Amino acid sequence: MTVQAQNIDAITAGAMPHEEAELTDGFHLVIDALKLNGIETIYNVPGIPITDLGRLAQAEGLRVISFRHEQNAGNAAAIAGFLTKKPGVCLTVSAPGFLNGLTALANATTNCFPMILISGSSEREIVDLQQGDYEEMDQLAIAKPLCKAAFRVLHAEDIGIGVARAIRAAVSGRPGGVYLDLPAKLFSQVIDGALGARSLVKVIDPAPAQLPAPSAVARALDLLKTAERPLIVLGKGAAYAQADDAVRALVEESGIPYVPMSMAKGLLPDTHPLSAGAARSTALKDSDVVLLVGARLNWLLSHGKGKTWGEPGSKRFIQIDIEPREMDSNVEIAAPLVGDIGSCVEALLAGIRKDWKGAPQAWLETIRSKREANIAKMAPKLMKNSSPMCFHSALGALRTVIKERPDAILVNEGANTLDLARGIIDMYQPRKRLDVGTWGVMGIGMGFAVAAAVETGKPVLAVEGDSAFGFSGMEVETICRYDLPVCIVIFNNNGIYRGTDTDPTGRDPGTTVFVKDSRYDKMMEAFGGVGVNVTTPDELKRAVDAAMDSGKPTLINAVIDPQAGSESGNIGSLNPQSTLKKKSA
Numbered sequence: 001m002t003v004q005a006q007n008i009d010a011i012t013a014g015a016m017p018h019e020e021a022e023l024t025d026g027f028h029l030v031i032d033a034l035k036l037n038g039i040e041t042i043y044n045v046p047g048i049p050i051t052d053l054g055r056l057a058q059a060e061g062l063r064v065i066s067f068r069h070e071q072n073a074g075n076a077a078a079i080a081g082f083l084t085k086k087p088g089v090c091l092t093v094s095a096p097g098f099l100n101g102l103t104a105l106a107n108a109t110t111n112c113f114p115m116i117l118i119s120g121s122s123e124r125e126i127v128d129l130q131q132g133d134y135e136e137m138d139q140l141a142i143a144k145p146l147c148k149a150a151f152r153v154l155h156a157e158d159i160g161i162g163v164a165r166a167i168r169a170a171v172s173g174r175p176g177g178v179y180l181d182l183p184a185k186l187f188s189q190v191i192d193g194a195l196g197a198r199s200l201v202k203v204i205d206p207a208p209a210q211l212p213a214p215s216a217v218a219r220a221l222d223l224l225k226t227a228e229r230p231l232i233v234l235g236k237g238a239a240y241a242q243a244d245d246a247v248r249a250l251v252e253e254s255g256i257p258y259v260p261m262s263m264a265k266g267l268l269p270d271t272h273p274l275s276a277g278a279a280r281s282t283a284l285k286d287s288d289v290v291l292l293v294g295a296r297l298n299w300l301l302s303h304g305k306g307k308t309w310g311e312p313g314s315k316r317f318i319q320i321d322i323e324p325r326e327m328d329s330n331v332e333i334a335a336p337l338v339g340d341i342g343s344c345v346e347a348l349l350a351g352i353r354k355d356w357k358g359a360p361q362a363w364l365e366t367i368r369s370k371r372e373a374n375i376a377k378m379a380p381k382l383m384k385n386s387s388p389m390c391f392h393s394a395l396g397a398l399r400t401v402i403k404e405r406p407d408a409i410l411v412n413e414g415a416n417t418l419d420l421a422r423g424i425i426d427m428y429q430p431r432k433r434l435d436v437g438t439w440g441v442m443g444i445g446m447g448f449a450v451a452a453a454v455e456t457g458k459p460v461l462a463v464e465g466d467s468a469f470g471f472s473g474m475e476v477e478t479i480c481r482y483d484l485p486v487c488i489v490i491f492n493n494n495g496i497y498r499g500t501d502t503d504p505t506g507r508d509p510g511t512t513v514f515v516k517d518s519r520y521d522k523m524m525e526a527f528g529g530v531g532v533n534v535t536t537p538d539e540l541k542r543a544v545d546a547a548m549d550s551g552k553p554t555l556i557n558a559v560i561d562p563q564a565g566s567e568s569g570n571i572g573s574l575n576p577q578s579t580l581k582k583k584s585a
């Protein structure tokens, strides 16, 4: 036995604790590297081979939040990244745990959220020869096409550089998901403590400012000045950038109306006089110059063409984005402005302050009257105190909650529950609305809710379709265990879209329905939280207020008319229907 090996045995037996100052191992180096770089929280699911990593991280002062399923831990890490501009870290076991976390990693990448998925893995020698190790899988190869970057560390002295590369890859340029593969053997590798300390890397300026070229700024300003019907579209990139004051100044000083994408709501309050949110269709269709700020012309903006955007050729786009290849991805971008949003918006603002005649009054008047007409049309629907509730009346109550508590964070997923809440619930502050994002994915609910509470300390209101909730529902135990100020409202209409489908053969329940009249509130009670069943908007409002005042984990089962929903909410057109349906026998 070598001297070093004797020391290892002594340390693992706990006999010579002071020796830890002179030696270190993979476990401690991972923790030290994360701490050195300002990582404060790990979203974790314990198991082989990373159980002790989570345990030691907690002992070393990191906050370690353990979940019941890796996808939820991964979603928590992803949204932590969005909220803080630091990579959210998710820690999982090998193969199956890694795969469960991978969905969240891919979703984070798609949404441009910085995240690092750290997974333990099995022995390289056995995996590479495919000899059938415990949870054998070539995780690095599988992760690569699904994230922004993927790295593996084989030697303890490379942990520092591995973590540094992961952090820089996650947050620089267009943010995204990074996979870091740490084989089991790495954790117990022991090296000299001083060597270990020297091997750590503090990432300096992880997301450097990227200034737009002056000529590109001038081109954008020239185009903007020709506009008769200018429009600003704020996307979640603008929310992520935390350039809130600059974005607000750009809108207010230019006087250009703006449409916020879903997660950009609240960058300026939805009640702002320049908000065209409630006149979205008109604003998109009739505008002539559109300034995109951290918003992609993907399916959520009808790819920048078609009926949504009016006559072909009627539109010219200015696009601010940190990713050069985003330009012309769907249509021609007349004035690309590549750089970080803070720098680009400041540059435009400087130009506007020098020379700007204001936005044309006729256009502002068109937007204003359309907005007011739409708001007036919606108002009575939101005020009904019916039982069972419809989506509108229930959301009317929640709209008042957020108006009265603008610093609460709203998490939102579902079909109708999502589409209608997005339009009905006004947001007043930046980064307070977290939802299904670019993929429109279900299952983000509880992961997002946990991380929102942990990262911000603010009350969280999670408005969930009954189906959407099911993907992450077991995390109500996590919410109770960490005693988080999360209030979940389940819009229970007995099923997906509606609760009324049947099996034409009469054998089974319809494919889109759940157990009728379920009591999701009882799930919360099972773990010591508060469960409430409500059937009217007034009861709903009272129950949410009580939850928010107490800060206790609460689940409110909101009984919604099973007839109320529509197929796929607002995006029924994406859900093909057979025209050749056979009549059942």
Ligand code: ADP
Pocket (backbone or CB within 6 Å): 111, 112, 174, 175, 234, 235, 236, 237, 238, 240, 241, 261, 262, 263, 264, 293, 294, 295, 296, 297, 298, 300, 320, 321, 322, 323, 326, 339, 340, 341, 342, 437, 438
């Ligand atoms: P939304 O769905 O709200 O329209 P998207 O996710 O489609 O938003 O677009 C966000 C865009 O913001 C992405 O193209 C991304 O590259 C960009 N982005 C993210 N962070 C920054 C930043 N700091 N500066 C500039 N662009 C950014």
Ligand code: MG
Pocket (backbone or CB within 6 Å): 465, 466, 467, 491, 492, 493, 494, 495, 496, 497, 498
């Ligand atoms: Mg439902």
